[in-house]
Amino acid sequence: MKLIAIANRLYLSALILVFMIGSLAAYFVMKSIINHEFNEKLYAEQDQLIYELNNYSNLEKTYYLNIGDVIELEEVAFDANLSPVLHDTVMYDPYEKKELPFRQLKFSSEIKDKHYIITISKSLLPNQDLIEGVSEIMIGLMIVLVLVLGLLNRIIFSKLWSPFHQIIEHLRDFNITQPHSLELEKSNVDEFNKLGDVLEQMVNKSMKDYRTLKEYTENTSHEIQTPLAIIKNKAEVLLQEPLEEKHMRELSKIYEAAGRLARLKEGLSTLTKIDNHQFPSVERIDLNAYVHRRIDALQELLEIKNINVEWSQNDQTYLDINGDLLYLMINNLLNNAIKHNVQNGSISIAIANQSISIQNPGKPPQVPVDQLFERFKKSSSSAESTGLGLAIVKRIADHYGFHVSYTYQEPNHKISIQFNPKKNL
Amino acid sequence: MNILLIEDESTLAESILSYLQKEGYHCEWVDNFAKAHEKAWVYKYDCVIVDITLPDGSGLDVIETLKQIKSSSGIIIISAKNSIEDRIKGLDIGADDYLPKPFDLSELNARVKAVIRRRNFEAQNDIMFNEISINPYERNVMINDQSLSLTKKEFDLLLYFVSNQNRVITKESIAEHLWGDDMDMADSFDFIYSHLKNLRKKIEKAGGNDYIETVYGVGYKFTRH
Incomplete structure (x- = not known):
């Protein structure tokens, strides 16, 4: 998730929480103030x-009393001696023309030598309106x-x-x-400058290490x-001598090992040469024709394993590529x-x-599968295989910005190379 | 046949000399550019084997000297730098072949022979081995005057054997000779075996003898028994 999304999410949840608690608190405070005020x-x-x-x-x-207040005067024969009592009730309000909440104050009083029980009912509607209004303001404020x-965050x-x-x-x-x-x-941000400095140091160090x-x-x-050539050729000279079979075999192992080392060296130096851009020349090659030619060259291998080659080609594909590298890539594949x-x-x-x-x-x-293109990852333990083939393919692909992918779907291995459209026409 | 070997690594030169001398060549060896330059002017060689990196100069200059004096020598470059530019440049200025180190002596021997054949206009001449006669130019083989139909690989294999008679030829060197970089070593041994089987069958069917001896675990030897 993007940093901004996380930040926004956090901001939003904090804001909602604060507003919810704030609104609730405001509501209760307001309510108690209004209640108090009402009672007063x-x-x-x-x-x-x-x-x-x-x-x-x-x-x-005289109109000292508020409109909407209902006053009931009930004359009684004796002093009820009611201490003033407050309670909430629902009454029909002729102004709003519906049942509404009211607060009543009931008390008894003696007026002009008569005893009364008096009830003053006050509509709570303004109270509710006020709370609604406050909530609206709070919500509006929150949205703003x-x-x-969010905007500030984006800018930041x-x-x-x-x-x-x-x-x-x-x-x-x-x-x-x-x-x-x-x-x-x-x-002008110190932290980023510091990050940049550390990275630069790191990069310079790895560049130096890489060069070394x-x-x-x-x-x-x-x-x-040269030593390899000497080992190989000395072994070959010795092989011509009349040796016991036992010695001959030992000797042939030396010879084989030298050959293996030579091939390994060849593969590694190919990788190095690709890295060093020592294959600069580029020619336009018709891939279809090229692969056909390579298949023809490998015909005998195909025949011995009795392998059938199936072709499917939609259009002419031309590559601007170094001939030797294309050879290495296609041949390895x-x-x-x-x-x-x-x-x-x-x-x-x-x-x-x-x-x-x-x-x-x-x-x-x-x-x-993800290690398949690394050096020396062989899927066969065969000593003669250098384990560099796919590493070379990958490196050539990287060199030209091609994308190589491998999938295994029982029982098929499939290697695909997507040529970067930028490099081709 | 005179051969000049220009190679600064004495141990390597020894092996090459010992192998080629057994083929009946008269070999001379120099280990630097100055001596090579002098020899090239004074003597006439059928084949010059030259290492590119010499302590006091480049083998490529030796080739240019040879070309200046219009020498008819065949020239084979042997180089530790398996670089495409060197190969192209070497062949461009008139070398006949390029062999990267490390190479098999049997391979060098076969190439020396091929170069000498070409230089001496012997390409049209047949190479004879008992009842087998090979024409490397037309790429055909006769056994007791009866034409033998071989595939390209079978022909190359036979020619390689005949070029290295009485020598133990390793499987690796055959594989490299036939396929070069085209194939992984591991697979090629089976293919060598199958080609050999076919070659033997064809020769025997045409009434020839089987001269191919298996040197167990190592390779093969083409010999008169």
């Missing part, structure tokens, strides 16, 4: 009413706050975090095989050549398809939509 008013009205009843004979001339916060994230995104962008473009410093721009490693590989690869095939098996080659896929039945891979 009722008591004041009681006093006012008693005063008015005592002092005026004609009530119609959420919008403002795009403005404030832009150095961060820039760092990510640089890191994504970074390629150890074509190293150049990150060259991050300084921002590459030089080491190159030197080893070259310097190993076809060799694998033959090697890991079954007797009387088949190879399906599909060339279409700027892609090639090669599918063949075979035993399930013994190496986790």
